[in-house]
Amino acid sequence: GAVVSQHPSRVICKSGTSVKIECRSLDFQxxxxxxxxQFPKKSLMLMATSNEGSKATYEQGVEKDKFLINHASxxxxxxxxxxxxxxxxxxxxxxxxxxxxxQFFGPGTxxxxx
Amino acid sequence: DQQVKQNSPSLSVQExxxxxxxxxxxxSMFDYFLWYKKYPAEGPTxxxxxxxxxxxxxxxxxxxxxxxxxxHLSLHIVPSQPGDSAVYFCAASSRDDKIIFGKGTRxxxxx
Numbered sequence: 010g011a012v013v014s015q016h017p018s019r020v021i022c023k024s025g026t027s028v029k030i031e032c033r034s035l036d037f038q039x040x041x042x043x044x045x046x047q048f049p050k051k052s053l054m055l056m057a058t059s060n061e062g063s064k065a066t067y068e069q070g071v072e073k074d075k076f077l078i079n080h081a082s083x084x085x086x087x088x089x090x091x092x093x094x095x096x097x098x099x100x101x102x103x104x105x106x107x108x109x110x111x112q113f114f115g116p117g118t119x120x121x122x123x
Numbered sequence: 124d125q126q127v128k129q130n131s132p133s134l135s136v137q138e139x140x141x142x143x144x145x146x147x148x149x150x151s152m153f154d155y156f157l158w159y160k161k162y163p164a165e166g167p168t169x170x171x172x173x174x175x176x177x178x179x180x181x182x183x184x185x186x187x188x189x190x191x192x193x194x195h196l197s198l199h200i201v202p203s204q205p206g207d208s209a210v211y212f213c214a215a216s217s218r219d220d221k222i223i224f225g226k227g228t229r230x231x232x233x234x
Contacts, residue, residue: 055168114224 015115032103038083039105047100093122129225142200146213153215
């Protein structure tokens, strides 16, 4: 099946710094990528939908200026957590959707803000 | 190696009847299981979950059963409705909270 990678898999940063997470579709072109946040033992929360070459669509309650999303190419989307705080510590998962409308999930990135 | 397996890629059920979606897992470290529902062109949405200390969790028309000895869980939907037609993902997590998803089962509710 199609493969979606995320980098890094784990990141620890200091409060106030910014962290960039990459999501790549390795063997297909993704017209749309999704970014999710998972809270411990709880469901995935969709944060935003990004389409290649256009601005991301953010879900209600998600701060656009804090979670910057760039979908620069059909195989790469990035999520930048700006001025990170401990409450931003979470598990972030991306998924990528190909033209055939199937969605594939990345392995996730564990962010810990100290 | 698939740690979460949904062996039925698709399932068709008559409206009003019970839909049963199955899921098997191999990792005994999993302690939390989730089901997600996904419509075409949308992201998956959380449906129901169950902790490994329970063997059943019910929420309205949806019930999840967990058989730890068999490493098997199932999602029951009764009665099935047309809006239930979607892809259902089984997922599991362990103490590090990383989610492992199955490949999904496409459910068709027939009129």
